[in-house]
Amino acid sequence: MSKPKREPVKLVPVPSVNIIPERDVDKTPILEVSHLGIDFGGLTAVDDFNMAIGRTEIAGLIGPNGAGKTTVFNLLTKVYHPTRGTIMLDGRDTGGMNTIQVNKMGIARTFQNIRLFKDLTVLDNVLIGLHNEMDYHLGGAILRFPAYWKAERIAKQRALELLSIFDMQDMAGNLAGSLPYGAQRRLEIVRALGTNPALLLLDEPAAGMNPSETSELMENIQKIRDTFQIAIMLIEHDMNLVMGICEGICVLNYGKVIAKGTAEEIQDNPKVIEAYLGKKKEEN
Amino acid sequence: MSINKKIIPMPLRYIINAVLFGAFLYIMNHIISSGIISKYYSGVISLIGIYIILAVSLNVATGYLGQLPLGHAGFMVIGAYTSAIIMKSVAAGSTGVAFPFALLAGGILAGVFGLIIGIPALRLRGDYLAILTLGFGEIIRVILLNIDNVLGFTLTNGAAGLQKIPKTTTFLITFICVGITIFAIHTLMKSRHGRAILSIRENEIAAEACGINTTYYKTLGFVVSAFFAGIAGGLFAGYIGILSPSDFGFMKSIEILVMVVLGGMGSMIGSVLSATVLTALPELLRSFERYRMVVYSLILVIVMIFKPSGLFGTYDFSLNSLLDKLILLFKGKRKNGQKNNEIKEGAEK
Ligand SMILES: Nc1ncnc2c1ncn2[C@@H]1O[C@H](COP(=O)(O)OP(=O)(O)OP(=O)(O)O)[C@@H](O)[C@H]1O
Numbered sequence A: 001m002s003k004p005k006r007e008p009v010k011l012v013p014v015p016s017v018n019i020i021p022e023r024d025v026d027k028t029p030i031l032e033v034s035h036l037g038i039d040f041g042g043l044t045a046v047d048d049f050n051m052a053i054g055r056t057e058i059a060g061l062i063g064p065n066g067a068g069k070t071t072v073f074n075l076l077t078k079v080y081h082p083t084r085g086t087i088m089l090d091g092r093d094t095g096g097m098n099t100i101q102v103n104k105m106g107i108a109r110t111f112q113n114i115r116l117f118k119d120l121t122v123l124d125n126v127l128i129g130l131h132n133e134m135d136y137h138l139g140g141a142i143l144r145f146p147a148y149w150k151a152e153r154i155a156k157q158r159a160l161e162l163l164s165i166f167d168m169q170d171m172a173g174n175l176a177g178s179l180p181y182g183a184q185r186r187l188e189i190v191r192a193l194g195t196n197p198a199l200l201l202l203d204e205p206a207a208g209m210n211p212s213e214t215s216e217l218m219e220n221i222q223k224i225r226d227t228f229q230i231a232i233m234l235i236e237h238d239m240n241l242v243m244g245i246c247e248g249i250c251v252l253n254y255g256k257v258i259a260k261g262t263a264e265e266i267q268d269n270p271k272v273i274e275a276y277l278g279k280k281k282e283e284n
Numbered sequence B: 001m002s003i004n005k006k007i008i009p010m011p012l013r014y015i016i017n018a019v020l021f022g023a024f025l026y027i028m029n030h031i032i033s034s035g036i037i038s039k040y041y042s043g044v045i046s047l048i049g050i051y052i053i054l055a056v057s058l059n060v061a062t063g064y065l066g067q068l069p070l071g072h073a074g075f076m077v078i079g080a081y082t083s084a085i086i087m088k089s090v091a092a093g094s095t096g097v098a099f100p101f102a103l104l105a106g107g108i109l110a111g112v113f114g115l116i117i118g119i120p121a122l123r124l125r126g127d128y129l130a131i132l133t134l135g136f137g138e139i140i141r142v143i144l145l146n147i148d149n150v151l152g153f154t155l156t157n158g159a160a161g162l163q164k165i166p167k168t169t170t171f172l173i174t175f176i177c178v179g180i181t182i183f184a185i186h187t188l189m190k191s192r193h194g195r196a197i198l199s200i201r202e203n204e205i206a207a208e209a210c211g212i213n214t215t216y217y218k219t220l221g222f223v224v225s226a227f228f229a230g231i232a233g234g235l236f237a238g239y240i241g242i243l244s245p246s247d248f249g250f251m252k253s254i255e256i257l258v259m260v261v262l263g264g265m266g267s268m269i270g271s272v273l274s275a276t277v278l279t280a281l282p283e284l285l286r287s288f289e290r291y292r293m294v295v296y297s298l299i300l301v302i303v304m305i306f307k308p309s310g311l312f313g314t315y316d317f318s319l320n321s322l323l324d325k326l327i328l329l330f331k332g333k334r335k336n337g338q339k340n341n342e343i344k345e346g347a348e349k
């Protein structure tokens, strides 16, 4: 099930202008979702969801509360198994796989309600993300074989490097639960990056951040894409962020895609405006 | 940057620890064999060692893995009977040589039971797991009581139990086992495998999202916990000389759990110290024996009220960090100005 091992990327940002998602077109998209749907009892939370994401694209998934955005992430990461439809990751069908296998194939995520390992240090959180990047076995760990020391040294260095994206390397020894809210969200991104993903799913990364933190986050999301050359899909209610960095946007309402396109196309779409602001008679 | 403060390089730290532990063993062994301490007290010291292994091993499943198994005595009794049956069949002259192998066999069999019980049990959560493991402990006890009838020959000797088990448990072998247990669990926990176990306690969904095979690591934690409980059981058999299933009931599991909870779930030093105190106290105050469970309960209630995370929380003590601090202090006195630079330099590497 494991993906071909990709070399960890050196953290030298490539300028943003060099990456044009259109260049991806000739390759297979990293993610291709077709006719995806799930029912919870009688409730259809997501229905006929179609989407493709290029290998270095930043895509946005927006929609009013309860639209089914987080459910889409949970389907992609196999927290829920879809009732209908297929998810192709890097040209391979992920049907029948579980969360762990899908992560090994290259999907990493953050959570809307932060799920850090609170009582562990920031460094340990990232090292857990790097778990599958290390390969020494159990006996080697208990008997402290040279392979242990080598892998741990490299992993620690890598973890500090990843933390430095958000300038958090000085917090490495702090407990994750003691960090301020914004830093916790950033740490979740770093931990996800530790698993060496090809597609990074961010569930409301800017929630609870102030405007300056948010604009810094926008830059960093782009920096991450440029450095790691990965696809990023994000759910966000902050429209400045979504319109500012997403090359493709998908709008969900009541589990259905109501609009797709670039920021400009979305902004003026009457269906989208209606979904967010409501028609005269309907509730939002 | 507190993570980089290690002054003594890592492999050297293990050597220092090994030397200090070796010296402790040598001195204590000398004191005990020369008869300065009475046989009774040296027995108490061995018992302390046995309970340290029990508490430290249970701490893997409770403190590190975050489950609440109530059948630790079940694993202990499997180790005890396995080791005792082997030792009773060994020729009188070679008991000393056979004992480590008997202990290992007891540990392995307990580990196998840990695996068998762990795979279904770990699909359950919280209360359900507690009840299932509680049931397991009782089933083992009942099996030991009745298995002879099924087998048609004497293996466990029913309620009367096993007698005249060679008393091969010495201070030295007990504390060598203590040392191995603590070292193995420590090095396991401070590795990617140990962190995987901790991540399950912290947040299982996030652990899976990080690609951690939670089923494997839950089972691993359970098996490790059972294995060392089996070793402790074997030591106990060789210490006490007679075994009866009724000694390993539910209350024994609770007794061990109290040690872990009191010391602080997830703190190895907490488990060691509370196992020491809670084993030594009742032995030293023999007249209070009958109030033991009352005192246990009281202590537990008081600790839960005033310090719910246990006396040590998840704090882990290390001899080397103490040495580090001493070295820093010493260096700091001599050349105060350079102290900070040195730490920084160390951090850069
Ligand atoms: N496990 C579940 N069982 C039943 N219903 C669920 C489950 N998970 C989600 N739902 C329902 O599916 C719908 C979509 O929920 P989802 O969390 O995906 O919304 P969302 O778009 O992420 O909203 P928000 O912006 O508030 O985070 C909601 O009506 C929710 O109640």
Ligand SMILES: [Mg+2]
Pocket (backbone or CB within 6 Å): A069, A070, A071, A112
């Ligand atoms: Mg959501």
